[in-house]
Amino acid sequence: DGGITQSPKYLFRKEGQNVTLSCEQNLNHDAMYWYRQDPGQGLRLIYYSQIVNDFQKGDIAEGYSVSREKKESFPLTVTSAQKNPTAFYLCASRGGGQPQHFGDGTRLSIL
Amino acid sequence: RKEVEQDPGPFNVPEGATVAFNCTYSNSASQSFFWYRQDCRKEPKLLMSVYSSGNEDGRFTAQLNRASQYISLLIRDSKLSDSATYLCVVNRANDYKLSFGAGTTVTVRA
Numbered sequence: 180d181g182g183i184t185q186s187p188k189y190l191f192r193k194e195g196q197n198v199t200l201s202c203e204q205n206l207n208h209d210a211m212y213w214y215r216q217d218p219g220q221g222l223r224l225i226y227y228s229q230i231v232n233d234f235q236k237g238d239i240a241e242g243y244s245v246s247r248e249k250k251e252s253f254p255l256t257v258t259s260a261q262k263n264p265t266a267f268y269l270c271a272s273r274g275g276g277q278p279q280h281f282g283d284g285t286r287l288s289i290l
Numbered sequence: 291r292k293e294v295e296q297d298p299g300p301f302n303v304p305e306g307a308t309v310a311f312n313c314t315y316s317n318s319a320s321q322s323f324f325w326y327r328q329d330c331r332k333e334p335k336l337l338m339s340v341y342s343s344g345n346e347d348g349r350f351t352a353q354l355n356r357a358s359q360y361i362s363l364l365i366r367d368s369k370l371s372d373s374a375t376y377l378c379v380v381n382r383a384n385d386y387k388l389s390f391g392a393g394t395t396v397t398v399r400a
Contacts, residue, residue: 220392221377222377269333278324278379279388281335282333284332
């Protein structure tokens, strides 16, 4: 069954801690994306990757980092430099000009 | 000016009613258009793509007006299960990035 898997579903971060959100897809899509959604607001693009070993900053990349070592995987690290990390994080993938498919998200909160 | 703008609503309608709302986009080079549905605390899910000639999927009809740079979504015979936030998504040609509107909230009441 093809899809996008995000883990964990819920994550808690302590002050000064880096945390990594996982995103895996088996849709054979070239492009992958990370978005942040705050309550009552739209999606904001953090990073995206068009191809393995390449990625670009989105609109709100500060305090985040990513890697794309494999086509299937696009993990997002929320660093301690991100002072307001509490949000709903969504990973998406896209192939062949088709619409994006989303994972079911990770909710990150501060302890 | 935001690239994609939507009326946030909420649109509160009774079951069986018709509800319609628009989304405007600022970049005339936009080529692909989509409507996504997002339920509370869930991920967005594709509702339908929007084609130049307009298209229909059951009770949902999408239209594109390139001259005025907007797309619309019409829901006929509203069901309680149609209650959600509807996101407008726009893509420029040869651009991997998509632009999302902030969403229009629809609440269907019994």
